[in-house]
Every structure is written in structure tokens, then in C-alpha cells.
Amino acid sequence: MNCILLPKSDMTLPDAQINDAAQITHINNVLKLQVGDTLKIGQLGGNLGTAVISSMSSDSIKLSGVQLDIAAPPKLDVTVVLALPRPKVLRRLIMDMTVLGVRDIVLINSYRTQKSYWQSPMLARLEAFVLEGLQQGVDTVAPQIQLRKRFKPFVEDELLSLMKPDAIVAHPYSEMSLTQYSQQNAISQASTAKAVLPSVVFIGSEGGWIDYEIELLAAQGCQAVHMGSRILRTEAAVNVLLGHWLLHQ
Amino acid sequence: MNCILLPKSDMTLPDAQINDAAQITHINNVLKLQVGDTLKIGQLGGNLGTAVISSMSSDSIKLSGVQLDIAAPPKLDVTVVLALPRPKVLRRLIMDMTVLGVRDIVLINSYRTQKSYWQSPMLARLEAFVLEGLQQGVDTVAPQIQLRKRFKPFVEDELLSLMKPDAIVAHPYSEMSLTQYSQQNAISQASTAKAVLPSVVFIGSEGGWIDYEIELLAAQGCQAVHMGSRILRTEAAVNVLLGHWLLHQ
Known part of the structure; x- marks a missing residue:
């Protein structure tokens, strides 16, 4: 995963929440990120951008400071x-x-x-x-x-x-x-x-x-x-x- | 397999013999060839060409009329x-x-x-x-x-x-x-x-x-x-x- 994509329903800008088990595993085990780290994210069907991890538990990761200001590449x-x-x-x-x-x-x-x-x-x-x-x-x-x-x-x-x-x-x-x-x-x-x-x-x-x-x-x-x-x-x-x-x- | 490759040691031109189990399975089950049919073959490290199936058993296929007159493509x-x-x-x-x-x-x-x-x-x-x-x-x-x-x-x-x-x-x-x-x-x-x-x-x-x-x-x-x-x-x-x-x- 070179970015984490979230459905619009999991975003209440500037906050968002990751609930998907595969995404959570990737953030923990591959990216090895912690609270305070910045993450590359995107909104399904929308823009790409970044967010900061504000809290982590085993079944969800909360994000703040969500910025979605990069257009998706052309098809x-x-x-x-x-x-x-x-x-x-x-x-x-x-x-x-x-x-x-x-x-x-x-x-x-x-x-x-x-x-x-x-x-x-x-x-x-x-x-x-x-x-x-x-x-x-x-x-x-x-x-x-x-x-x-x-x-x-x-x-x-x-x-x-x-x-x-x-x-x-x-x-x-x-x-x-x-x-x-x-x-x-x-x-x-x-x-x-x-x-x-x-x-x-x-x-x-x-x-x-x-x-x-x-x-x-x-x-x-x-x-x-x-x-x-x-x-x-x-x-x-x-x-x-x-x-x-x-x-x- | 879009051609069957044989080592030089399995060829006594114009005859040759296929002993490899995977190749025999492919000829039987995918190409569905029979005695008399023509097959696309090649010599490992050598030329490409064709051969005719002269006999088939469960552990070997004999070829005759081997022609190897097509150069391998450039690397x-x-x-x-x-x-x-x-x-x-x-x-x-x-x-x-x-x-x-x-x-x-x-x-x-x-x-x-x-x-x-x-x-x-x-x-x-x-x-x-x-x-x-x-x-x-x-x-x-x-x-x-x-x-x-x-x-x-x-x-x-x-x-x-x-x-x-x-x-x-x-x-x-x-x-x-x-x-x-x-x-x-x-x-x-x-x-x-x-x-x-x-x-x-x-x-x-x-x-x-x-x-x-x-x-x-x-x-x-x-x-x-x-x-x-x-x-x-x-x-x-x-x-x-x-x-x-x-x-x-």
C-alpha cells in the first residue's frame, strides 16, 4: 500500500478513522507508524493527501489534520x-x-x-x-x-x-x-x-x-x-x- | 508452452525424444496432439523448428523429421x-x-x-x-x-x-x-x-x-x-x- 484509501463515510474533515483490518496491519507492521506520524491517504473517488495519526488501537486508527489537496492521476x-x-x-x-x-x-x-x-x-x-x-x-x-x-x-x-x-x-x-x-x-x-x-x-x-x-x-x-x-x-x-x-x- | 525445448543430448537428427513429464503432459492434455501431428520445438541454446510425432508412450514421445531452421530471436x-x-x-x-x-x-x-x-x-x-x-x-x-x-x-x-x-x-x-x-x-x-x-x-x-x-x-x-x-x-x-x-x- 503506497497510500491508505478511505471511504467518504469514514471522514469528518479534518478528522477521519481507519477501521479496515488490512490497513491497520499495514500501518503497524510494514510502515511501523506511531501517534504523531504523517500518513499518505486518499478519499475513495476523491483527492489524495495526508493526515496525522492521533490515536491507535487494535481495531481502529484515528486521524486528524486531514488534507486532501492532490488530484488523483488521470485515467x-x-x-x-x-x-x-x-x-x-x-x-x-x-x-x-x-x-x-x-x-x-x-x-x-x-x-x-x-x-x-x-x-x-x-x-x-x-x-x-x-x-x-x-x-x-x-x-x-x-x-x-x-x-x-x-x-x-x-x-x-x-x-x-x-x-x-x-x-x-x-x-x-x-x-x-x-x-x-x-x-x-x-x-x-x-x-x-x-x-x-x-x-x-x-x-x-x-x-x-x-x-x-x-x-x-x-x-x-x-x-x-x-x-x-x-x-x-x-x-x-x-x-x-x-x-x-x-x-x- | 508455445514451443517444446529439448537438450541437444535428446536429439539424434532427424530424430529426437521427449522425456520430460511436464512436456509430455502438455502435449497430451493441452495441445492434444497424436502420432503424425507436427509440433513446434527448439534445441536449448540452438535453433527453433518443427518435428513430427512418430510414437507416444506414457513416459516418452518420439519425434522424427526434426527441422531446426529458425534462429532464436535476438536477446x-x-x-x-x-x-x-x-x-x-x-x-x-x-x-x-x-x-x-x-x-x-x-x-x-x-x-x-x-x-x-x-x-x-x-x-x-x-x-x-x-x-x-x-x-x-x-x-x-x-x-x-x-x-x-x-x-x-x-x-x-x-x-x-x-x-x-x-x-x-x-x-x-x-x-x-x-x-x-x-x-x-x-x-x-x-x-x-x-x-x-x-x-x-x-x-x-x-x-x-x-x-x-x-x-x-x-x-x-x-x-x-x-x-x-x-x-x-x-x-x-x-x-x-x-x-x-x-x-x-
Whole structure:
């Protein structure tokens, strides 16, 4: 946790109270803070700032002098459509996308998504993974997450309204590279290029997309791009792909 | 596994034999291949190519018609110096760095590395993690991994000889951004910029580097860079940072 996020309901400015067990443990055992120390905090959905610890007990920490004067960093203006991954990696993927500042996430079914993944209890914990990501990434604004259990209706009926105007799908066996795509869409700025983030990015999970899925996407104008001959794990692909734009903001 | 890698000793061209249990399970249960099917293979340290399955038993798969005519992809010409992370994430970090094609890896002690990490049995399994990474990333050439249990002697006595000529350290609290650093070092190419990979990249683990470590590195000419206000997990930082150059190769 690089900041402690609190819901507005736990704040009565300039005071606030921490009731969450994980946050209290972190303050005690990792940050090793005491009464009088200053803490980096944020209001969920609001600003970032600092507070001073005024009292500590085993089940709550009271804060005073709360100052919330730093705006949350801008979101990546993108919808990531992610093939629902194994439950084990779902937490890290949601965390990483949150850390990177993705604005919208759609978890979608794909041919290679196992049906059992949709029954995973991890799907009930998305909000907790987002909170972890916000506190790691020092942000306060949660991404919007939607679930879509059917691929074809999403692509045919919903995708077009999200494309403003473009979409890409990460696919190691495509002919165009991400670099070529970025250069096509680059806005020249002196000797450097500022990449334009497509409004929608599809990322597969283990085993990627099948040809039928790539064809359905192509029919809607979604461009398949590869990232070189190296085939990345889903988590690595998410970070390489989205990090590419993070570094070009 | 996006290819099956075999040691030279298991090949008698144009035949070869798979004895590894994990590879046999993958061919049976994930790829679902049968006698007569073609398989993507590679020779450890050598070329990539294909082979045909000529017979299958529970403990070995025989291959014929082995063709190894595709060169392994180029390595990223970089030494990544990684603060030894929690054993739990070590496997994924070694895998990811291997997938991204890092040529040299140094696992180093840092102030925030817990002493117990150096006793982890995971450190004896680095070769297996590298093999996983090579088979994921479709590469045959393993990165060289070295362990350094003392930070200061490495920085003062060994670092300079690895810098050809530059080094960076990922540090969220530095003044220079990675983008600024890349632009300073960019080779102009029409309207786009080709980033130059520093020869050495230091990446911290949980909690990052302390000021003393950053100062020791700076004294040797190693530039601290941040990647924006967002603070990434170690795995995400590795992929964002190194993926940045992967996409600019």
C-alpha cells in the first residue's frame, strides 16, 4: 500500500478513522507508524493527501489534520476487454489494470475460457482487488468492471459504441505489429512520437484467441497486432501493452 | 508452452525424444496432439523448428523429421539487476525476464530484501523457471543469472564494467521520468524515436530502494528514473520497463 484509501463515510474533515483490518496491519507492521506520524491517504473517488495519526488501537486508527489537496492521476482513457482468466491470476490482472489506470474493464468469455472460471468465488472479490490496486498505484478512482458471458453479442452489439474510433486485439499470430500500429496512429511531436491509445484493447488469456474470434473482431474494424515473436503471459502482455502508453502520456 | 525445448543430448537428427513429464503432459492434455501431428520445438541454446510425432508412450514421445531452421530471436542487450524478491514472485519474475529476452540477470541483496529470501528453495529452481520462460516466449537461449548477496561491493566493484556506458534505477521518487531519459537518449528516426536500452537496469522489490542505495548507485553514474505518479508492483515494473524497449526494437 503506497497510500491508505478511505471511504467518504469514514471522514469528518479534518478528522477521519481507519477501521479496515488490512490497513491497520499495514500501518503497524510494514510502515511501523506511531501517534504523531504523517500518513499518505486518499478519499475513495476523491483527492489524495495526508493526515496525522492521533490515536491507535487494535481495531481502529484515528486521524486528524486531514488534507486532501492532490488530484488523483488521470485515467488511461481505454476499455480493456479481457478474456476471463484462471481465477488464480484474476486478482493480479485486476490489480495491475487498476494500477495502470485503466478506466473501463470488461471481463468476457472466450473459446479458451473454461466454463468453471465463471463460477469462481474470486469474481465476488473484484472490489477488493481494485482497492488493492488503487492503494498500490496511488489512485482513488476505481475502474468500472463489467462481465459479459457471451462473446459474439458483445462484439456485434456493444463493441462499436465503445470504439472512438479504434480497437486492437493482442494476437501473436497477426501480421501487423503494435509498433507499426502505433506509428500509423502517431502524432508527430518534434523528434519523438506520441502514441495514441486505441479506445478498446482486447487481451486474451492462456492460449489466446481462436481464428473465429479474431475474424468476428476484424469484421467490426478491430485490428489484430502482435508484439514481436515473443509470446507473453497474459499479465506480462497487459503491462507491456498498457505500460507502452503510460510511458507516452 | 508455445514451443517444446529439448537438450541437444535428446536429439539424434532427424530424430529426437521427449522425456520430460511436464512436456509430455502438455502435449497430451493441452495441445492434444497424436502420432503424425507436427509440433513446434527448439534445441536449448540452438535453433527453433518443427518435428513430427512418430510414437507416444506414457513416459516418452518420439519425434522424427526434426527441422531446426529458425534462429532464436535476438536477446535484449541488457543486464537487469533485481533486488531479490519474495520467493513467491521469484518464479514469475524470472519467467517474465526470460520471456522478454533479457540477456543477463543479477539477483542482488537490498536493504528491503528479507534475509530469509536467500534461504528459499526457489533459488535452486531458477533453471526450471528459465525453461518455462523460454518455452512461453519461444526462445532457446537462457539468460545468465548471477547471485550477489552484498549490494555495496557489487555497485562499487562490478557495476562500472557492465555499464556500456549507462545504467538506470527504477525509483518512483526520482525527479527524472523514464520518458525524459529515453528522449535524452533517443536516436531520431523521421517522426518517431528509437529508444536506446541502457546496458544496466536496477529494479527494486517490494518497498523499493532506500536513499542510501540510490546515492551509492548515483555515485557510479546510475540515473534514477520514475514511470509517472503510479507506483507499480515489481512484476508490472519489469514488464512495463523492459516491454518499452521490446516494442521499440
